[in-house]
Amino acid sequence: MANDRYNARDAEARWQKIWDERGIFLTRNDDPRPKYYVLEMFPYPSGRIHMGHVRNYTMGDVVARVKRAMGLNVLHPMGWDAFGMPAENAAIERKVHPKAWTYDNIAAMKTQLKSMGLSLDWSREIATCDPTYYKHQQKMFLDFLRAGLVERKKSKVNWDPVDQTVLANEQVIDGRGWRSGALVEQRELTQWFFAITKFAPSLLEALDRLDRWPEKVRLMQKNWIGRSEGLLVRFALDLANVPKDETELEVFTTRPDTLFGAKFMAVAPDHPLAAAAAKTNPALAEFIEQCKHRGTAQAEIETAEKLGFDTGIRARHPFDAAWQLPVYVANFIVMEYGTGAIFGCPAHDQRDLDFVNKYALGNVPVVCPPDVDPKNFVITDTAYDGDGVMINSRFLDGMTSAQAKEEVARRLERERRDNRPVAERQVNYRLRDWGISRQRYWGCPIPIIHCERCGAVPVPEKDLPVTLPEDVTFDRPGNPLDHHPTWKHVACPQCGGPARRETDTMDTFVDSSWYFERFTDPWIDNAPTDRPMVDAWMPVDQYIGGIEHAILHLLYSRFFTRAMKRTGHVGLDEPFAGLFTQGMVVHETYRRANGEWAAPAEVKVEVDGDTRRATLAATGEAVEIGPIEKMSKSKRNTVDPDDIIETYGADVARWFMLSDSPPERDVEWTERGVQGAWRFAQRLWRLIGEAAELAQDAPAERPARFSDEALALRKAAHRALARVTDDMEKLHFNVCVAHIYELANALNAIIGDIGAQGVEEAQAGATNSAQTWARDKPQQTSAAPPDLRWALREAVNILVRLFHPMMPHLAEECWALLGHDELVAQAPWPELERALLIEDTLTLPVQINGKKRADVTVPRDAGNAEIEAAVLALDAVKKALDGKRPKKVIIVPGRIVNVVV
RNA sequence: GCGGUCGUGGCGGAAUUGGUAGACGCACUAGCUUGAGGUGCUAGCGGGGCAACCCGUGGAGGUUCGAGUCCUCUCGACCGCACCA
Numbered sequence: 001m002a003n004d005r006y007n008a009r010d011a012e013a014r015w016q017k018i019w020d021e022r023g024i025f026l027t028r029n030d031d032p033r034p035k036y037y038v039l040e041m042f043p044y045p046s047g048r049i050h051m052g053h054v055r056n057y058t059m060g061d062v063v064a065r066v067k068r069a070m071g072l073n074v075l076h077p078m079g080w081d082a083f084g085m086p087a088e089n090a091a092i093e094r095k096v097h098p099k100a101w102t103y104d105n106i107a108a109m110k111t112q113l114k115s116m117g118l119s120l121d122w123s124r125e126i127a128t129c130d131p132t133y134y135k136h137q138q139k140m141f142l143d144f145l146r147a148g149l150v151e152r153k154k155s156k157v158n159w160d161p162v163d164q165t166v167l168a169n170e171q172v173i174d175g176r177g178w179r180s181g182a183l184v185e186q187r188e189l190t191q192w193f194f195a196i197t198k199f200a201p202s203l204l205e206a207l208d209r210l211d212r213w214p215e216k217v218r219l220m221q222k223n224w225i226g227r228s229e230g231l232l233v234r235f236a237l238d239l240a241n242v243p244k245d246e247t248e249l250e251v252f253t254t255r256p257d258t259l260f261g262a263k264f265m266a267v268a269p270d271h272p273l274a275a276a277a278a279k280t281n282p283a284l285a286e287f288i289e290q291c292k293h294r295g296t297a298q299a300e301i302e303t304a305e306k307l308g309f310d311t312g313i314r315a316r317h318p319f320d321a322a323w324q325l326p327v328y329v330a331n332f333i334v335m336e337y338g339t340g341a342i343f344g345c346p347a348h349d350q351r352d353l354d355f356v357n358k359y360a361l362g363n364v365p366v367v368c369p370p371d372v373d374p375k376n377f378v379i380t381d382t383a384y385d386g387d388g389v390m391i392n393s394r395f396l397d398g399m400t401s402a403q404a405k406e407e408v409a410r411r412l413e414r415e416r417r418d419n420r421p422v423a424e425r426q427v428n429y430r431l432r433d434w435g436i437s438r439q440r441y442w443g444c445p446i447p448i449i450h451c452e453r454c455g456a457v458p459v460p461e462k463d464l465p466v467t468l469p470e471d472v473t474f475d476r477p478g479n480p481l482d483h484h485p486t487w488k489h490v491a492c493p494q495c496g497g498p499a500r501r502e503t504d505t506m507d508t509f510v511d512s513s514w515y516f517e518r519f520t521d522p523w524i525d526n527a528p529t530d531r532p533m534v535d536a537w538m539p540v541d542q543y544i545g546g547i548e549h550a551i552l553h554l555l556y557s558r559f560f561t562r563a564m565k566r567t568g569h570v571g572l573d574e575p576f577a578g579l580f581t582q583g584m585v586v587h588e589t590y591r592r593a594n595g596e597w598a599a600p601a602e603v604k605v606e607v608d609g610d611t612r613r614a615t616l617a618a619t620g621e622a623v624e625i626g627p628i629e630k631m632s633k634s635k636r637n638t639v640d641p642d643d644i645i646e647t648y649g650a651d652v653a654r655w656f657m658l659s660d661s662p663p664e665r666d667v668e669w670t671e672r673g674v675q676g677a678w679r680f681a682q683r684l685w686r687l688i689g690e691a692a693e694l695a696q697d698a699p700a701e702r703p704a705r706f707s708d709e710a711l712a713l714r715k716a717a718h719r720a721l722a723r724v725t726d727d728m729e730k731l732h733f734n735v736c737v738a739h740i741y742e743l744a745n746a747l748n749a750i751i752g753d754i755g756a757q758g759v760e761e762a763q764a765g766a767t768n769s770a771q772t773w774a775r776d777k778p779q780q781t782s783a784a785p786p787d788l789r790w791a792l793r794e795a796v797n798i799l800v801r802l803f804h805p806m807m808p809h810l811a812e813e814c815w816a817l818l819g820h821d822e823l824v825a826q827a828p829w830p831e832l833e834r835a836l837l838i839e840d841t842l843t844l845p846v847q848i849n850g851k852k853r854a855d856v857t858v859p860r861d862a863g864n865a866e867i868e869a870a871v872l873a874l875d876a877v878k879k880a881l882d883g884k885r886p887k888k889v890i891i892v893p894g895r896i897v898n899v900v901v
Numbered sequence: 902g903c904g905g906u907c908g909u910g911g912c913g914g915a916a917u918u919g920g921u922a923g924a925c926g927c928a929c930u931a932g933c934u935u936g937a938g939g940u941g942c943u944a945g946c947g948g949g950g951c952a953a954c955c956c957g958u959g960g961a962g963g964u965u966c967g968a969g970u971c972c973u974c975u976c977g978a979c980c981g982c983a984c985c986a
Contacts, residue, residue: 667913
């Protein structure tokens with residue numbers, strides 16, 4: 001009897017060793033079968049894996065194992081996003097070198113990942129901090145530079161005073177650094193930029209074709225890129241009062257139709273015109289200074305009053321040189337968008353209206369809403385920003401807004417001043433270039449040498465990689481590369497004169513923007529990618545990771561792949577054909593009376609009827625059960641994957657991660673849930689053991705006929721197979737779990753029946769004397785007839801392969817028990833017999849006036865007339881009709897019958 | 902403010918995409934079994950009613966033979982962006 005417990009600890013280590021020894025998850029680049037590339041976002045080596053990793057990598061592993069069983073050549077690699085700040089913080093706090101800290105963490109996490117039984121090709125392992133990786137990144141930086149995709153610009157940057165580094169716009173959240181949480185300051189620095197804006201149209205337009213991406217992510221990227229069509233208008237400045245060299249003011253507008261409603265002009269406090277005007281105007285300079293100190297936090301922006309300062313400069317209306325518009329410096333204009341200057345049309349823009357109401361500049365409505373009489377149309381406190389019919393607008397009057405926009409553009413395009421058109425149509429993007437300079441040590445060095453004579457000179461390719469010096473100190477703030485006594489002092493590659501290395505390193509998001517391409521051939525040494533290989537493997541068919549990367553990592557990777565294409569390193573634009581964003585792992589929180597958080601491992605929860613009570617296991621102190629939140633160190637509501645794997649095994653952790661919630665939603669980790677998964681794993685083990693015994697000596701040849709019972713089992717098995725196959729394709733793992741439970745339940749019921757029969761026959765046999773049953777082992781000889789034995793064997797062979805992707809170790813153990821010599825990890829996906837999904841008879845629900853009242857069972861090929869006759873003969877239908885004829889009988893083939901009375 | 906997603910038993914969630922609402926699991930209840938215990942088995946489990954039946958997918962309308970699913974309005978939760986000209 002195989003009723004002993006399944007020992008996960010023993011079995012998991014054993015099978016992992018066998019997989020490893022036989023190298024079955026190593027992927028060959030010369031395999032002729034069709035490829036499938038599944039990838040989970042690689043981890044930062046923080047030191048320990050967390051439950052989010054377990055969920056992420058389990059999902060990817062299930063996909064990899066299913067696709068492998070389906071006969072595809074699967075690439076499923078793993079690596080380390082190994083540069084970054086925590087390594088430097090560890091160096092500062094604990095006096096360990098970032099490199100040692102990082103590699104120790106990698107070793108520890110690799111052991112943990114291995115204990116999960118993931119089907120990874122570890123031979124392709126990459127660490128981004130390895131010079132064999134980042135030297136290629138440096139080469140591509142130089143390629144991008146030559147291709148005009150890297151620029152060095154002086155610009156206002158987001159400075160994180162805590163991390164002492166620059167942040168990209170994408171890394172500033174609510175005015176704070178995404179990592180440190182510190183209020184970001186504005187500074188002027190010379191920085192290296194990737195020209196992501198050059199690809200803005202392509203990045204936007206291609207989103208429509210990413211049909212295997214979540215709609216939400218595509219929309220977030222679309223909004224982030226922020227395309228708007230409009231007109232760039234050059235307003236001439238009145239020459240009186242104008243600072244030297246300033247003769248015009250460029251303005252971007254999406255509403256050229258409202259030009260005759262203009263009341264003022266406004267420029268950002270950091271606009272050049274503002275600065276020029278402030279030189280001779282101390283009061284204005286003071287106002288600009290005040291604006292700079294305004295907070296950027298959400299609440300402050302919402303409540304901030306619109307403030308302005310009249311520069312005394314006057315701009316001329318483009319259609320009427322005599323019409324002068326006052327130019328203000330205003331606090332609500334941002335330099336980062338458009339040209340940092342606007343014309344204000346108060347009637348049709350709420351901000352402009354607030355502004356004129358404060359300074360009593362008045363307003364003129366020029367767009368009349370469709371249902372309003374122009375004579376009565378007045379704007380007071382609420383601007384009208386919709387479309388309508390033009391009024392008070394000279395030659396535009398009577399046109400629609402759309403016509404007026406076109407007419408203004410047409411006229412101003414033709415009009416010229418200083419040999420240039422006064423206006424041109426322009427598409428404007430919200431997206432900014434990607435500033436990649438970071439004043440940190442633990443990152444990829446930017447391969448540039450600054451020479452006083454030659455400027456910024458690329459490091460010659462023969463000198464790559466520019467490696468990080470290891471003898472650095474972290475005893476003072478700032479960049480250790482800058483403090484290093486010798487590293488930065490080099491000869492200029494061009495003139496040989498004294499020069500200085502660039503001491504900034506690259507943003508770590510650069511490292512993660514192309515690792516998936518490197519995985520396709522991580523061994524090639526003379527180039528970032530091996531073109532035939534990268535072209536054969538890319539794109540990633542299924543990418544899986546957290547929604548938090550919806551913009552940053554995914555947008556950068558899309559850019560980087562385009563840049564690599566332009567420089568000849570890949571042959572495609574879009575790296576990820578399919579994207580799946582999984583939900584978070586959440587857990588209850590526990591709080592002590594003194595306000596401190598208690599960890600789940602320290603807490604004992606007792607159930608008393610409907611109420612649950614929590615106490616500290618050590619002291620018995622009562623703790624309050626708090627809201628369910630994302631697992632985090634600060635709330636201490638984390639569960640350590642190692643503890644779970646130690647107690648229940650990796651399979652149980654994997655199964656539970658997939659079973660309770662749809663993968664895109666948050667999943668709550670509960671002790672009850674894990675125990676449920678553990679019980680099911682044990683139940684499967686028992687069930688398959690029993691079924692294997694009952695199926696002993698099953699005929700090798702498939703029987704010609706099956707009893708009803710055997711056929712029912714076969715149908716259950718193939719139905720489960722069809723559904724699991726289907727739901728695996730859709731990544732509906734929780735539904736797959738339900739189907740597997742159903743098959744297990746069906747199998748259990750059959751085994752129960754056979755057992756009962758066996759006992760009956762044994763008892764009957766005993767009274768008949770000459771009995772072969774051994775009473776102490778009633779199941780030793782199978783009670784099942786040959787056809788049922790065959791069906792049982794078929795069913796368990798299907799069942800094991802269905803749950804294998806989720807619980808691979810248990811599946812191997814069962815597979816071996818069933819007498820297979822090869823590994824289930826290498827077994828093909830079961831073959832579906834479609835005929836078994838079709839029933840000979842159909843039981844259709846019968847509705848009367850849309851409410852279900854009865855069932856009718858008809859032959860599968862019954863015609864509508866036959867079905868209708870059968871339905872009308874039903875008692876419930878007769879009763880409802882009460883002798884009358886039905887108004888209508890609707891028969892949906894194979895689905896439902898509705899009788900309308 | 903703009904944009905989006907989602908509201909189904911005590912809980913997590915299914916629902917062949919307009920066709921039997923509540924699959925499967927958790928929790929709970931009763932009985933049996935095991936046993937020091939967290940084990941196993943059987944049955945029940947949306948609400949009302951003795952019953953036939955009636956009601957039921959946040960709320961209110963609508964389309965349809967038929968609506969959890971489509972449309973309109975509305976309430977609520979969550980997410981993203983935000984002085985974007």
